[in-house]
Amino acid sequence: MTVEKMRDYLYHLPEQFAESLKMEFDFVEDYRSAYENIVVSGLGGSAIGGDILRTFALQKASIPVVVNRDYNLPAFVGEKTLFYAVSYSGNTEETLSAYRQARERGAAIVCFSSGGELEKMARLDGKPVVKVPTGLVPRAATGYLFAPLVLLLEKLGIVAGARDELGECVLVLRDIRDSLHPEIEIEKNPAKKIARELKDSIPIIWGSSGISEVAALRWKAQINENAKSPAYYHVFPELNHNEIVGFEVPAELVSRLFVVILKDRFDHERVKRRMAISRDIIKQRVKGFVEVESRGESFLARLYSLCYTGDYASFYLALENGINPTPVALIDYLKAELA
Ligand code: PA5
Numbered sequence: 001m002t003v004e005k006m007r008d009y010l011y012h013l014p015e016q017f018a019e020s021l022k023m024e025f026d027f028v029e030d031y032r033s034a035y036e037n038i039v040v041s042g043l044g045g046s047a048i049g050g051d052i053l054r055t056f057a058l059q060k061a062s063i064p065v066v067v068n069r070d071y072n073l074p075a076f077v078g079e080k081t082l083f084y085a086v087s088y089s090g091n092t093e094e095t096l097s098a099y100r101q102a103r104e105r106g107a108a109i110v111c112f113s114s115g116g117e118l119e120k121m122a123r124l125d126g127k128p129v130v131k132v133p134t135g136l137v138p139r140a141a142t143g144y145l146f147a148p149l150v151l152l153l154e155k156l157g158i159v160a161g162a163r164d165e166l167g168e169c170v171l172v173l174r175d176i177r178d179s180l181h182p183e184i185e186i187e188k189n190p191a192k193k194i195a196r197e198l199k200d201s202i203p204i205i206w207g208s209s210g211i212s213e214v215a216a217l218r219w220k221a222q223i224n225e226n227a228k229s230p231a232y233y234h235v236f237p238e239l240n241h242n243e244i245v246g247f248e249v250p251a252e253l254v255s256r257l258f259v260v261i262l263k264d265r266f267d268h269e270r271v272k273r274r275m276a277i278s279r280d281i282i283k284q285r286v287k288g289f290v291e292v293e294s295r296g297e298s299f300l301a302r303l304y305s306l307c308y309t310g311d312y313a314s315f316y317l318a319l320e321n322g323i324n325p326t327p328v329a330l331i332d333y334l335k336a337e338l339a
Pocket residue numbers: 043044045046047086087088089090091092095137138139225328331
């Protein structure tokens with residue numbers, strides 16, 4: 001995938017949600033059951049949709065969603081578990097291992113993948129595979145790797161409102177991209193401005209344990225994979241109980257940090273206060289900081305609005321660094337060494 005393809009993916013993210021809204025799940029009647037929990041197994045770009053599902057379910061579902069990023073499944077997984085195996089390539093060994101364990105324990109399994117071993121195994125086992133289009137990279141398929149997960153839960157009656165929220169995502173993201181896409185010059189393009197500030201910095205992303213926890217993780221991972229830069233994230237209020245103290249070190253150690261604070265108007269009032277105090281503590285010590293506000297009304301639109309700005313900022317940071325955002329050579333190397 002070239003730089004242009006990554007740029008096109010960014011532009012077309014809202015359409016991934018729009019397309020997913022048309023999906024039918026012809027197996028849904030066979031999956032109606034009184035589940036006690038939902039487990040999503042995936043890694044990296046295939047796991048973030050699980051995290052979004054987990055935070056969405058915290059507000060909307062009466063059973064928990066747990067995201068598993070490991071070879072082994074938690075002990076509670078069994079016949080009352082709805083198990084999602086999510087792997088863009090279908091060849092991620094941790095996810096394949098978790099799939100086999102879920103099968104042994106009699107969980108109800110649904111796979112989300114573009115193909116690979118996962119699809120082969122699932123077809124042999126008679127498990128449904130929700131197909132993700134080929135020709136992308138996992139982090140560029142984030143709409144396809146989240147929307148079907150939540151829409152299926154809605155069809156099963158486990159959550160409500162997902163369809164409407166995804167519809168709002170389409171509108172809000174289309175609106176946001178008008179100010180973020182490459183033709184918009186830096187003075188009017190917040191993502192380009194942030195990328196310029198992040199150049200030669202170590203990005204620290206702060207979210208809150210409400211809506212922006214996952215957005216902060218997404219920013220961090222996108223900066224890692226697109227811009228090939230270290231980046232770290234933490235969330236309020238927890239970071240006020242440890243990380244903040246780290247800013248006391250001699251100035252030369254923190255002077256390359258650039259802090260991005262992700263804000264949402266529904267953050268807890270005390271979190272808003274904590275963000276303001278923390279910003280004042282760090283502002284003379286770090287290279288700089290910026291605050292990014294969510295847009296939209298619904299939970300998913302607000303969350304994705306934060307993610308989308310980070311997607312674009314990480315893309316522009318790659319360009320600032322003279323790097324092709326698409327290849328992830330070290331991930332490929334690790335997978336090859338482990339094969
Ligand atoms: O973005 C990436 O390429 C990675 O984070 C992958 O998503 C991760 O290695 C897992 O691979 P897959 O998504 O194919 O299961």
